[in-house]
Amino acid sequence: MIEVSCGLVRPRFVLDASFKAPNGCVALFGPSGSGKTTIVRLLAGLERPERGRIVVGGRTLVDTEARIDVPIHKRRVGLVFQDGQLLPHLSVQQNLDYGRSFAPRDAGIAPFDAVVDLLGIGHLLKARPATLSGGERQRVSIGRALLAAPRLLVMDEPLASLDTARKLEILPFVERLRDELALPIVYVSHAVEEVARLATTVVRLSEGRVVAEGSPGDVIGASVRDAGDASFPTLSFVSAKVVRERPEFSVVILSHPAGEIVLPGSTLRQGDLVRVAIAATNVALAVEEPRGISVRTRLRGRILRVEEGPGPSVHVVVELTGGDRIVASLTRLAVADLDIAEGRDVFALVKAVTIDENAVATFRRDRNAG
Numbered sequence: 626m627i628e629v630s631c632g633l634v635r636p637r638f639v640l641d642a643s644f645k646a647p648n649g650c651v652a653l654f655g656p657s658g659s660g661k662t663t664i665v666r667l668l669a670g671l672e673r674p675e676r677g678r679i680v681v682g683g684r685t686l687v688d689t690e691a692r693i694d695v696p697i698h699k700r701r702v703g704l705v706f707q708d709g710q711l712l713p714h715l716s717v718q719q720n721l722d723y724g725r726s727f728a729p730r731d732a733g734i735a736p737f738d739a740v741v742d743l744l745g746i747g748h749l750l751k752a753r754p755a756t757l758s759g760g761e762r763q764r765v766s767i768g769r770a771l772l773a774a775p776r777l778l779v780m781d782e783p784l785a786s787l788d789t790a791r792k793l794e795i796l797p798f799v800e801r802l803r804d805e806l807a808l809p810i811v812y813v814s815h816a817v818e819e820v821a822r823l824a825t826t827v828v829r830l831s832e833g834r835v836v837a838e839g840s841p842g843d844v845i846g847a848s849v850r851d852a853g854d855a856s857f858p859t860l861s862f863v864s865a866k867v868v869r870e871r872p873e874f875s876v877v878i879l880s881h882p883a884g885e886i887v888l889p890g891s892t893l894r895q896g897d898l899v900r901v902a903i904a905a906t907n908v909a910l911a912v913e914e915p916r917g918i919s920v921r922t923r924l925r926g927r928i929l930r931v932e933e934g935p936g937p938s939v940h941v942v943v944e945l946t947g948g949d950r951i952v953a954s955l956t957r958l959a960v961a962d963l964d965i966a967e968g969r970d971v972f973a974l975v976k977a978v979t980i981d982e983n984a985v986a987t988f989r990r991d992r993n994a995g
C-alpha cells in the first residue's frame with residue numbers, strides 16, 4: 626500500500642493531496658503544474674511537506690505530527706528521471722555498481738545478474754553512456770535504481786524524451802518490474818497511452834489536489850467523462866485474451882464475447898491477457914452487421930446511453946456482449962440518420978491500425994487483471 630496525504634504552500638501553488646493505492650503501478654496523471662513532480666520529491670525526501678504523512682508498504686517515511694522524516698538515503702526509494710542521469714565518465718557496469726553501493730547491507734546482495742538479465746543490458750556493460758541509445762540509457766538507469774534495492778521505484782516521465790519505437794522497447798521492462806518483481810512503482814506521465822498500459826491505479830491531479838483515484842477504467846475510462854481537462858481523450862478499456870498469432874501480418878487476434886479483436890503488434894503471445902485502450906474517436910457504429918468492409922474488429926453490443934452535448938459530436942456508450950463498455954464519438958448527424966438510441970443493438974467497429982500499441986496492457990499474471 627502507498628499512502629500519501631500531504632500539504633504544502635508555495636508562492637503560487639498549494640498542494641493538498643491525499644491518496645491510498647494498493648501496490649502495483651500507481652500513475653500520477655494530470656496537466657502541467659498539477660503537482661506530480663512535487664509528490665515525487667516528497668516521496669524521495671527531496672522536499673518536506675508542511676503537514677502530512679507518507680507510508681509505503683507499512684513503513685512510515687514522513688509523519689509531521691509524529692515528527693518522523695526518514696532521511697533520503699534511508700528511504701529506499703529508487704528514482705528514474707526523464708534523462709537517465711547516468712555518470713558519463715563511467716561505464717555501464719560502473720554506473721550499475723554505483724547504484725549497488727547504495728543498497729543497505731541488510732538488503733542482502735542485490736541480484737546483479739538478475740537485474741542485468743531482466744533489463745536486457747548484459748551486452749552493454751563495457752559501453753559508456755554516450756554510446757547508448759536513449760532507450761538503452763533508460764534501461765541502465767532503471768537497473769541502477771533497482772540495484773540499490775529500493776522498496777519503491779519512482780519514475781518521473783521516464784519515457785518522455787523517447788520516440789515511439791524506444792518507448793515500445795522499454796514498456797515491457799517496466800511491466801516486468803511491476804509483475805515479476807512485484808515492486809511498487811509510482812509513475813508520472815503526461816501520456817495517456819502509457820498510463821493506460823502500465824497503471825494498476827491512476828491518481829488524477831489538478832491544481833495540487835486529487836480529483837479522481839481508482840482503476841484506469843474508472844479514472845480515464847468510459848465511465849468518467851472529462852473533468853475539466855479539454856486535452857484529455859475519452860478512452861474505453863476492453864479486456865480480452867490473445868487466441869491466435871498471425872506473425873505473417875504482424876497482428877494478433879483476441880477473443881472477446883462480443884467478437885474478435887485484431888491488434889497490431891509483434892510482442893503479444895497466445896494466452897496473454899490484455900487490456901486495450903481505445904479512443905472514442907476511433908470507434909464507429911453500425912446498426913446492422915457490416916459486410917465487405919475492411920474493419921476486422923466488429924463487436925456486438927447494445928447502446929447504454931447517448932451523451933448529448935452542444936457540439937457537432939456526441940459520445941455513445943455501448944455495453945458490449947459479455948461485459949466492458951466502449952464509447953464511440955459520432956456526429957449528431959449520424960446519430961439522427963441512423964436512429965441511434967438507448968437499447969438499440971449495434972456493432973462497434975474499431976480499425977486495428979488506430980490502436981496505439983503503447984496503450985495495450987499485458988498481464989501475464991492474473992492478479993493484475995482487470
Ligand SMILES: Nc1ncnc2c1ncn2[C@@H]1O[C@H](COP(=O)(O)OP(=O)(O)OP(=O)(O)O)[C@@H](O)[C@H]1O
Nearest residue numbers: 635636637638655656657658659660661662663664
Ligand atoms: N522550487 C519551487 N519553488 C516554487 N514553486 C515551485 C517550485 N517547484 C515547482 N513549483 C511550482 O509548483 C507547482 C507544481 O509543480 P510540479 O512540478 O509539481 O507540477 P507537475 O504536475 O509535475 O508539472 P509538469 O507536468 O509540468 O512537470 C507549479 O505551479 C510550479 O510552478
